[in-house]
Amino acid sequence: MSTPSIDETDLPRDVAGAARLLGDAISQVQRVIVGQEHMVQQLMVALLAKGHCLLEGVPGVAKTLAVRSFATVVGGDFARVQFTPDLVPSDIVGTRIYSARTESFEIELGPVFVNFVLADEINRAPAKVQSAMLELMAEKQVSIGGRTYPAPKPFIVIATQNPIESEGVYPLPEAQRDRFLLKVDVPYPRGNEELEILRRMSVSPPEANRVLDPASVRHLQDMASNVFVHNLVAEYIVRLVLASRTPADFGMPDLTGVIQIGCSPRATLGLVAASRALALINGRDYVLPTDVQAVARDVMAHRIVLAFDAVADNINPTDVVDRIVAMVPAPTPVWNEQQREAAHQSHAHQPGRS
Structure with missing residues (x-):
């Protein structure tokens, strides 16, 4: 109902x-x-x-x-x-x-x-x-x-x-x-x-109930588009896409003969949009590098065209994306002194705690 x-x-x-x-x-x-x-x-x-x-x-x-x-x-x-x-x-x-x-x-x-x-x-x-x-x-x-x-x-x-x-x-x-x-x-x-x-669908299959409507979806889409993307995260996204075009510049010369055509600029925009959406689903108003990594395979793999020899060798585009994500360094958060002190206090050893 x-x-x-x-x-x-x-x-x-x-x-x-x-x-x-x-x-x-x-x-x-x-x-x-x-x-x-x-x-x-x-x-x-x-x-x-x-x-x-x-x-x-x-x-x-x-x-x-x-x-x-x-x-x-x-x-x-x-x-x-x-x-x-x-x-x-x-x-x-x-x-x-x-x-x-x-x-x-x-x-x-x-x-x-x-x-x-x-x-x-x-x-x-x-x-x-x-x-x-x-x-x-x-x-x-x-x-x-x-x-x-x-x-x-x-x-x-x-x-x-x-x-x-x-x-x-x-x-x-x-x-x-x-x-x-x-x-x-x-x-x-x-x-x-x-x-x-087998247990759920063989007798009386369950039905889903409506939770959203078009107005609420448009509102949530606007919220997702306003999720903050730091410049360092944006540069990380650009490096991932550039690595699919010129892998030798990012320490992956072996992929030069594997990738025939790298990702288009739509992949750059897609990584930003998908990362923002995932951050909102996870309850954050800012994008982390882990959000980008979580959507990279689904955003980039189908946009990469492999060379003929790579196809003949059964190389999967998702494996190529995984390699790019593993090789391109992600930005690491830098805390200010107040944040570092708060983290130190929360992890400090307290009497009676093991």
Whole structure:
């Protein structure tokens, strides 16, 4: 049963209140989804950062169920589009239809004009459909018959793709992969999680309750965009991206022949936005280097194009990102004398304590 819309006076005004509200929303999704904590958290990160998310995993690991449950918890309109090789752009964005009553053409908008679009098996869509999705994802608008129609706010595309299917598949071009803020790999559940899935889903599957609505989501997005990013953290983000382009300059000459194309500037902006969102989820109004490291793999890996020999050697882009994160030094906090003294007193040995 859904909860009533959140009153404007009930919107969180501080970071702690926002973190509690976001924690409740994530908990509701995890009532339905067993495990996959990282995927659920990254869906919330993408929403707060106003970005799109690509989920990749074999069939049956609850990708679609997670997105449907997430949309229920967050509120707003939801539409699921099953991508197939015979799809045409007008099937998703809409088209002009001749009306005999008015003797003129009228615009019939497609199913993508909702807050949440689940693009199921997006890699099965042909090139024309993927190009239509580019404008929708990048500009959050659609052009039909010479007129532009904006998407509602908030708006997020969550796409899924099957990594093992080869027949009737059109791999996403680099330009479209770059439009996704995050690409999350969805693994098989662990043994204990598989047992919990059996127990929870085989009788009466649980349902998630709505926690947010579009107004509260927009408010939380504004709070996330105002999370403080220190200059040292911003420079750290830039160094991570530059290391993917010229790894030899950062002590990784062996990656020069592995990486063909490094991350684009969208990765820099994406790291900042995703780090801010994660900091808000964790109840902070400032970004730490650990926030950047936590989102680096999902923000950077799908933007790196490996050389042919690296692909032949089965090198994974996520391993390349892990290497970059390990090699590029993160800034360390420097405390002033008062903070250092307070920390020293809190850790000082006291009589009677071991």
